[in-house]
Amino acid sequence: MKGLMKYILLLFSCAALSVSAEDDFGGNISVELSKKLSKKIDISLEEEVRLTQNMSHFDRLASTLGADFKLIKKHLKGGVAYSALLYNEMNYCLLNHRAIATLTGSTYAGNFEFSLRARYQATFQDESYGNSYKVNPKQIVRGKASVEYEFPQIKLYPYISAEAYYEVAKKDCNRVKYAVGAKKKIDRHNSVSAGFLFDDKLKSNIYYVQIGYNYKF
Numbered sequence: 001m002k003g004l005m006k007y008i009l010l011l012f013s014c015a016a017l018s019v020s021a022e023d024d025f026g027g028n029i030s031v032e033l034s035k036k037l038s039k040k041i042d043i044s045l046e047e048e049v050r051l052t053q054n055m056s057h058f059d060r061l062a063s064t065l066g067a068d069f070k071l072i073k074k075h076l077k078g079g080v081a082y083s084a085l086l087y088n089e090m091n092y093c094l095l096n097h098r099a100i101a102t103l104t105g106s107t108y109a110g111n112f113e114f115s116l117r118a119r120y121q122a123t124f125q126d127e128s129y130g131n132s133y134k135v136n137p138k139q140i141v142r143g144k145a146s147v148e149y150e151f152p153q154i155k156l157y158p159y160i161s162a163e164a165y166y167e168v169a170k171k172d173c174n175r176v177k178y179a180v181g182a183k184k185k186i187d188r189h190n191s192v193s194a195g196f197l198f199d200d201k202l203k204s205n206i207y208y209v210q211i212g213y214n215y216k217f
Contacts, residue, residue: 023205026052026059028197030212040070052206061086066100076105085123097124099137111152117144139168155185159195176200181210189216 027050034044044066052059066081083098099122106115122137146161159182165175181195193212199205 023207024052025054025207026050026209027055028208028210028212030210032212032214033217034214035217042068044068050208058088060088064100075107076103078103094126096126098122099124111150113148113150115146115148117146118142119144135169141166141168156182157184158182174201179210190214191216 028048029051030046030048032044032046034042036042044064046062046064046066048060048062048064049058050060050062051057062083062085064081064083066079068077068079070077079100079102081100081102083100085096085098087094087096100119101121102117102119104115104117106113108114119142121140121142123140124137127136142163142165144161144163146159148157148159150157159180161177161179163177163179164173165177166173177197177199179195179197181193183191183193185191191214193210193214195210197208197210199208
């Protein structure tokens with residue numbers, strides 16, 4: 001656990017040194033509960049808080065209920081999820097709804113796991129405050145490639161990933177996320193994770209420190 005805390009502090013230090021005056025620095029903090037219903041079906045509930053403006057502003061609360069289905073053991077799985085997204089705007093809170101479908105393929109080489117994930121999401125945006133959207137719902141297709149390594153004796157799983165966003169209405173790929181971090185299994189029920197994410201947007205860049213906790217029933 002002391003090693004994990006040192007790792008988190010190192011991530012904060014690197015993020016603080018790399019953020020320029022034009023960019024932003026934030027944090028993602030998440031707690032997830034998951035349950036295996038059968039050999040092929042898992043369900044999960046996740047709460048995530050997102051902070052921006054150099055960790056001083058509560059930006060978004062995301063509540064996600066999802067289910068994963070194993071299609072081919074260890075190699076292919078699908079998933080569906082619903083997210084309620086509460087945004088903290090200047091004078092009000094804005095609630096959006098998101099439907100998600102995913103397909104993930106994985107392969108293994110020694111202690112390495114290589115995976116590709118395709119995700120479709122449709123976000124239904126609240127227009128009750130006078131905001132007008134040319135497209136509602138906003139549809140995004142996301143493609144993510146990741147590599148994870150397992151240290152079996154200490155149950156540590158470092159990873160790197162890159163994810164591209166394609167906006168269907170604009171027919172444009174205008175956002176890429178890069179992440180590096182590690183997951184640590186404490187016991188059969190508890191695990192924690194820490195990482196650093198670079199969100200490369202069209203108009204601005206955001207650097208995030210990510211901290212997560214997962215409990216499996």
